[in-house]
Amino acid sequence: MNRDVCAGDALSKSNRVKSSLKKHATRKLLSIACVGSMILTVASLPLSSAATAAGKKTDITYWFWGESDIPGITKWMTQRIATYEKANPDVKISLVPQSNTTIIPSFTLAAQSKTGPDVDTQWATLPTLLPALSGDVTPISNFLPKSDTSHWLSTNENTYNGKIYAMPLYMIGVPLVWNKKLFKEAGLNPNVGPSTWTEFLADAKALKAHGITPIGMGNKDGYFGAWMFAIYEKQELNTLTQLTEGIAGKGNAETKLLASLKTMYTMLQGLIKDGYVNSNVESLTLDQGWQLFPESKAAMSFTTDGNVLSWAKSVGEANVGVEKPPTWGTGKLASTYDVTQSSDEFITSWSANKQADANFLEWLHEPTNMVALNKETGAFPADNQFPVKDITDPLARQLDELDTSGQSIWLENFIPPQIDSDADQPAGQLITSGSGTPTQAVALWKQQISLWQTQQPTQFKEFSTWAPGA
Amino acid sequence: MSSSTLVGRSSDTDERPASGIKRAWRRPQLWPYGYMAPVLIALALVFGYSFVEVVRYSFYAGSVGQLTYVGTANYKELFQDPQFVTSMLNNFKLLLVVPIVTILSLALALGINTTFRGVRQYRAIVFLPYILPATAMGLSFSYLLQGNGVLDAVLKAVHLSFLIHDWLGSPSWVMFSIGGVIVWQQFGFGVVVFSAALLSVPGETIEAARIDGANWWVVQRKILIPQIRRIIEFFVILEAIIVLSSVFTYVYVLTGGGPAYSSSVMEFFIYQNGFENGSIGIASAAAVVLLGIASVFIAFYLWARARAAKGIY
Numbered sequence: 001m002n003r004d005v006c007a008g009d010a011l012s013k014s015n016r017v018k019s020s021l022k023k024h025a026t027r028k029l030l031s032i033a034c035v036g037s038m039i040l041t042v043a044s045l046p047l048s049s050a051a052t053a054a055g056k057k058t059d060i061t062y063w064f065w066g067e068s069d070i071p072g073i074t075k076w077m078t079q080r081i082a083t084y085e086k087a088n089p090d091v092k093i094s095l096v097p098q099s100n101t102t103i104i105p106s107f108t109l110a111a112q113s114k115t116g117p118d119v120d121t122q123w124a125t126l127p128t129l130l131p132a133l134s135g136d137v138t139p140i141s142n143f144l145p146k147s148d149t150s151h152w153l154s155t156n157e158n159t160y161n162g163k164i165y166a167m168p169l170y171m172i173g174v175p176l177v178w179n180k181k182l183f184k185e186a187g188l189n190p191n192v193g194p195s196t197w198t199e200f201l202a203d204a205k206a207l208k209a210h211g212i213t214p215i216g217m218g219n220k221d222g223y224f225g226a227w228m229f230a231i232y233e234k235q236e237l238n239t240l241t242q243l244t245e246g247i248a249g250k251g252n253a254e255t256k257l258l259a260s261l262k263t264m265y266t267m268l269q270g271l272i273k274d275g276y277v278n279s280n281v282e283s284l285t286l287d288q289g290w291q292l293f294p295e296s297k298a299a300m301s302f303t304t305d306g307n308v309l310s311w312a313k314s315v316g317e318a319n320v321g322v323e324k325p326p327t328w329g330t331g332k333l334a335s336t337y338d339v340t341q342s343s344d345e346f347i348t349s350w351s352a353n354k355q356a357d358a359n360f361l362e363w364l365h366e367p368t369n370m371v372a373l374n375k376e377t378g379a380f381p382a383d384n385q386f387p388v389k390d391i392t393d394p395l396a397r398q399l400d401e402l403d404t405s406g407q408s409i410w411l412e413n414f415i416p417p418q419i420d421s422d423a424d425q426p427a428g429q430l431i432t433s434g435s436g437t438p439t440q441a442v443a444l445w446k447q448q449i450s451l452w453q454t455q456q457p458t459q460f461k462e463f464s465t466w467a468p469g470a
Numbered sequence: 471m472s473s474s475t476l477v478g479r480s481s482d483t484d485e486r487p488a489s490g491i492k493r494a495w496r497r498p499q500l501w502p503y504g505y506m507a508p509v510l511i512a513l514a515l516v517f518g519y520s521f522v523e524v525v526r527y528s529f530y531a532g533s534v535g536q537l538t539y540v541g542t543a544n545y546k547e548l549f550q551d552p553q554f555v556t557s558m559l560n561n562f563k564l565l566l567v568v569p570i571v572t573i574l575s576l577a578l579a580l581g582i583n584t585t586f587r588g589v590r591q592y593r594a595i596v597f598l599p600y601i602l603p604a605t606a607m608g609l610s611f612s613y614l615l616q617g618n619g620v621l622d623a624v625l626k627a628v629h630l631s632f633l634i635h636d637w638l639g640s641p642s643w644v645m646f647s648i649g650g651v652i653v654w655q656q657f658g659f660g661v662v663v664f665s666a667a668l669l670s671v672p673g674e675t676i677e678a679a680r681i682d683g684a685n686w687w688v689v690q691r692k693i694l695i696p697q698i699r700r701i702i703e704f705f706v707i708l709e710a711i712i713v714l715s716s717v718f719t720y721v722y723v724l725t726g727g728g729p730a731y732s733s734s735v736m737e738f739f740i741y742q743n744g745f746e747n748g749s750i751g752i753a754s755a756a757a758v759v760l761l762g763i764a765s766v767f768i769a770f771y772l773w774a775r776a777r778a779a780k781g782i783y
Contacts, residue, residue, distance in 0.1 A: 101726070104746060105741075105745045105746040108533075108745060108746060108747070108748040109745050109748075111533075111748070112533060112534040112535065112748060112750075113534075134533075134535075134536065219729075220638070220639065220725070220726060220728060220729075221726055221728075222726075222728065279617055279618065279636070280616055280617025280618045280619075280636055280639060281617075281639070282617065282636055282638075282639025282640070282728075282729050283612075283615070283616035283617045283619070283636050283637070283638040283639035284616060284617075417746075417747075418746075418747045418749075421742070421746055421747070422553075422742070422747070426728065426729075426730040426731055427730070429728050429729040429730040430729070430730040432729070433639055433640065433641055433728075433729035433730060433732075435640075435641040435642075435729060435730060435732065436730060444730070447551075447552070451547070451551065452747075454531060454540075454543070454547065455531050455532070455547075455743075455747070455749040455751065455752055456531070456532060456533070456747070456748075456749060457531055457532055457536075457538050458532050458533070458536040458538070459532075459533075459536075
């Protein structure tokens, strides 16, 4: 009995061992099968992709910005893309609108991982050329014949070593705009805007005396300060080299640049102290500050052509006056105007379909599209094929005449984006918030230039190489 | 007792040679690690790898792909950079939010720790700000607090014009404004946490104290607050960590770090340098410093918990 039991136990144990081994073997087989199927699945992915590649659309991801310059341009671009996709069913374009605060950081991040947009909008000159020098931008002129690019305006802003890195879409001037009705209320001649600094201050004084805010701007994002730099620091310079050499720290160029900046900030401080700028300038963004003008809460502003035309719809075109910002500085560049392509469109170095990107961008310059851009937004296309004579609106004509009146420079384009965001913008905020002096603003510039030179050695080297040709 | 009994759980392998028994011993011990492996690998990749890379990057200058080894220069530069120093000081200033939130929410939780009509709805309303997206809240408050904004208009309407300020545009007021918004949002969370803790206190304890003649104040001070002490400690540490390392959204939406860096915090500094400028080295160095400071609070919390577990008060 016991033996039987033992034999039975042994048999049972033996069966259990067998069963266990069988289970183990089954598990192993299952595991191998699972892993094998996973490997096969992963391995088959590229094969299936390749297999379907023939029928796949060309995807273009387009990070686009422009609404702040030209209200309505995103709608125009969306419509253009729809038309292009209809005409080219094998192309799919995904538009990703950007804002003032994301345009640079988003691309900086994308460039580090070499992923994201195939086509990107960036502000002109250094924000485009520095990534280009780092190899993140492919020259668009590599993909288009000269007969196409020769129609584009202001290509010099994005040209280096004979190659055009980006395509301009529109041109904007930055005039001084004034509200004729409010000028009249303050006892000023509504048809004559201030052209000298003395006249500007006198007009501001009269407006203030009548309880009208003379200048409506916003600097929460630092852009009012940056615009004052672009318009008025330029007026102190004789050449652009004075700026670029100052940033590159050549000889005593930095000292001279900082001295001229101090003078400019002293002027800005005067405007703030005298109460000529809206008191909440520091808690409004530039876009928000601008809204004071169409709401007739401020009599003057520095803005873009596109905004002038848009605001004219609110306050009535007859009540809007425009002209070059009043002259303040004494440098040779003081006589230049402030026109720029502002932003441009380029092809990233990691884009898989560069020729397709270039074809689409060039298609945007077709006369029908450029005319539509002007008609729908009032923007002036950056293309010499655009029939300027077709502009019938008197205000638009006046703006166009200003834009084409002579040499133009937008100084902010010529400083590295890091200096712009970390020195130019906060230094202006020091002044507009009343928390700092011109000396402190200049000290901030000096410190941030030095920080940029040490933190971005490669970019600094590239800038120094580029600067003499600027 | 047979050898199979000694082997215990592995009785099905007792007929194998000694080496087989050893293998049978090892297998059950290794299997759990096998199950844990995916999580461990994921943690190592997500946290371990990132941590090592952040520390490594902190010794370099330039952008990814163009890095230059600079040793500890980033750390020296950090503490000489007025923007970073201001950012760090602002984080410490925001620590003042912690006692304010704790006291206010504890006081309200104690006040509503009773049954009255609508108490649940009241708790839900108080909790509401906590579940609002910080971005939406930041945008709303930027309209409320901007110069000549809603708050200023109300102050003017009630003849308190002397209190009017540009709450977000003035460097003297901006940190108070941001702190106030954080208090407003975290307050609801505190009330819910403390209310839940108070509900878990046994009713018999309170009843016994009352029978012994304890008045309302004594019950709160001597019974309820000590009973939820561990929750209060947890809340304080949690809030301290939040104001040190989770206030980026408030700053970004309300002020963008301005005017002139006066409301910048360490997270904003990291964002600006790492993402806007692509200066990955200095951003990583700042991240290491921030992690170090947050670790002090976490260590303190763990120490307090360990003490509490041992019954040391």
